[in-house]
Amino acid sequence: MEKRRKVREFKPGSVFYACLVYLFLYLPIFVVIAFSFNTSEMNITFEGFTVEWYGRMFENRQLMQSFVNTIIVAVASTALSVIIGTLCALGLYKFEFKLKSMISSSLYIPIVIPELVFAIALLIFFSSIHVSMSMVTLVIAHVTFSMPFVVITVRARLAGFDKSIEEAARDLGANELRTFFRVTLPMISPGVISGGMLALTMSLDDVVVSFFTAGPESQTLPLKILGMVRKGVSPDVNALSTLMILGTIVILLTATLIQGKLEKKM
Amino acid sequence: MSKTQEKDVIVRIADVDKSFDGERVVKKLNLDVERGEFLTMLGPSGCGKTTTLRMIAGFEVPTSGQIFLEGEDVDDKKPNERNVNTVFQNYALFPHMNVFDNIAFGLVEKKVKKDEIRRRVEEMIRLVQLDGMEKRMPSQMSGGQKQRVAIARALVNRPKVLLLDEPLGALDLKLRKQMQGELKALQRQLGITFIYVTHDQEEALTMSDRIAVMNRGRLEQVGTPEEVYNYPETKFVADFIGESNIIEGYVEHMTEDSIEVTMESGKAVIPETGYRMEEMVYLCIRPENLKISTEQKEGFRFRGQVREHIFIGSTNKTMIEMPNGQMLKSVTPAEDELVPVGTTVNVYWNPGKAVVMRTKEEQIYNVIEQSVEIEGMRNDQIF
Missing domain, CATH: 2.40.50.140 (Nucleic acid-binding proteins)
Structure with missing residues (x-):
């Protein structure tokens, strides 16, 4: 009892240390947010408050187009990754076949391989089969690197899965498809959702792979920003970044909430 | 059970063999289960009793031989196409559904009307004494309560045969005794055929109309509890029961x-x-x-x-x-x-x-003797 209490007490030293950690993590982000409201175009001194850059950002048609591209690519690649990845995980769980261990460990290659090497490999692959870079190649590229994450999270969920629950559903008159949608999928959904979230965030902020596999008409937001900061960081990039941070926080919170709700039920 | 009377066989297991990776776990099994009876398959773990049950349910396919449900060969029927239901050893409740939805699962699959589902599920909940627990999730229930849900979930479909795979194995002794009584009473009340798998000989003796004793994939003896206890036919039965x-x-x-x-x-x-x-x-x-x-x-x-x-x-x-x-x-x-x-x-x-029981060698001798007689040969030519 005595010991437990001590752990729970806040010591001024640890509070100070925790503050330092958070400052280190989040100060750069606060700087970006602060400068997005700066009247000066230079990111050196704060001269006054304005929302002008937000207006300018929305007027920038190229920027908006790349934003739309990013969303399309992210949603499409996430949906594909989730479907393929979940099926892959289920197949690896349910069936025994030759070279199973080799196939399952080969899924980690896209994760451990240097992203640049992977991106160049994709570039060479697409050009060697004479496919010009477009939204389609971009989506395919994103699926290749985000799908393994879905497989991993869904497999983790399946590790504790009791097969007799599926048998019970079959026994009660459900065919394979009904069993999957009424029993299997709801039970593995926390794994599917967290895998999907990983895939989504990886697709949203990917630069390296997108740089090599995007066509001129399919520039994504990270690529656009990269192009813009070459000429110096302008305040409208700050404004855009602020909105992206906000968006990420909202997505993260909803995902945590949904997941918490699902897991609490079981 | 006089032999002259026409037997009403609901499940017939005919010459069933089952092998897993070349290992025979069920050997030439022949067993008739009569309508409305409480039949227990009793044997040590690994004797093939659960495999036999899973073959009746449709989860395993016999390597050879046939299984008949109400006279119909069910070889090509999937588990969802058979009019039998199973109560699993570990309950196998759907963790994402509450008690009501768990019990209603089979009826929803059969596309029964909503108000009838409600009526039948509520009737079942009363029958297994889970009143007021409709909204509970399986994770909020004790082992005994979960078992009641599992039983209700199977019985609500009014199956021809209820298969129970060591359903009380995970419960403590006192609860197990109580549930044994309740299960037996339920079976009498509903008149549904129960095929019950257990390794607990006491459980088998107290609950069953007939006991089928299995050992190493073979049926050793089938009979009433009194018969298998008082007149064991093999050394194994004598040793295993009591x-x-x-x-x-x-x-x-x-x-x-x-x-x-x-x-x-x-x-x-x-x-x-x-x-x-x-x-x-x-x-x-x-x-x-x-x-x-x-x-x-x-x-x-x-x-x-x-x-x-x-x-x-x-x-x-x-x-x-x-x-x-x-x-x-x-x-x-x-x-x-x-x-x-x-x-x-x-x-x-x-x-x-x-x-008095013949030793195994003598039994084998007798079998050979009989088969030789059937083939019309003279015994003394061989022996």
Whole structure:
């Protein structure tokens, strides 16, 4: 009892240390947010408050187009990754076949391989089969690197899965498809959702792979920003970044909430 | 169950064999289950009883042989197409559904109307005494409650046969006893055929109409609890169900109405006929039928030494060591006087209380003899 209490007490030293950690993590982000409201175009001194850059950002048609591209690519690649990845995980769980261990460990290659090497490999692959870079190649590229994450999270969920629950559903008159949608999928959904979230965030902020596999008409937001900061960081990039941070926080919170709700039920 | 009466067979297992990776777990199984009966498949773990149950449910396909449900071969029927339901050992409730939805699952699949689902599920909830728990999730329930949900979930579909795979295995002793009574009462009330798998011989004896004893993939004996307890047909059955003294011997003398069996530690006269001279037999005597006395008993020359008395509440168990080292058990009421430890005593039993069984070698011999006869050959040409 005595010991437990001590752990729970806040010591001024640890509070100070925790503050330092958070400052280190989040100060750069606060700087970006602060400068997005700066009247000066230079990111050196704060001269006054304005929302002008937000207006300018929305007027920038190229920027908006790349934003739309990013969303399309992210949603499409996430949906594909989730479907393929979940099926892959289920197949690896349910069936025994030759070279199973080799196939399952080969899924980690896209994760451990240097992203640049992977991106160049994709570039060479697409050009060697004479496919010009477009939204389609971009989506395919994103699926290749985000799908393994879905497989991993869904497999983790399946590790504790009791097969007799599926048998019970079959026994009660459900065919394979009904069993999957009424029993299997709801039970593995926390794994599917967290895998999907990983895939989504990886697709949203990917630069390296997108740089090599995007066509001129399919520039994504990270690529656009990269192009813009070459000429110096302008305040409208700050404004855009602020909105992206906000968006990420909202997505993260909803995902945590949904997941918490699902897991609490079981 | 007279043989002349037409039997109403609901499940027929005919010559079923099942192998996993070349290992035979069920061997040439033949079993008829009658409509409305409580049949228990009893045997040690790995004897093939659960595999047999899973074949009836449709989760496993027999390697050879057929299974008939109400006279129809169900070989090509999937589990969802068979009118049987299973209660699983670990309950296998759907963790993401509450009690009501768990029980309603089968009815929803059958596209039963909503208000009828509600009525039937509520009726089931009352039947298994889970009133007021409709909205509970499985994770918020105790083992006994989960088992009730699992039973209700299966019974609500009004199956022709209910299969139960060691359903009470995970419950503590007291709850298990209570659930045994409730299950038996439910079965009587609903008249549904139950096929119950267990390794607990006491459970099998108290609940069943008939018991099918299995060992190493083979059916050893099928009969009422009284039959398998009082008249075990094989050494395994005698050993597995209840406690037994099993003594090996051979037939030395025969009269018109009895045989004299010579054992390593003595002789006994048994009022049985139909054995051959020199035939190897096992005698099986239940501990409650094995008696000891300081006086010589007629028909017995079988002496041992009292080694130990073990007090078991209402009874005493006396261990008697025979000259060949075998320990025999005798159970007597606690109020009976005990023979002091170390005394040499005569061991005996009431004539008729010993079951004589042929040894396995003899059984094999008989089978060969019969098949040779069937083929129309003369025995003495071979033997």
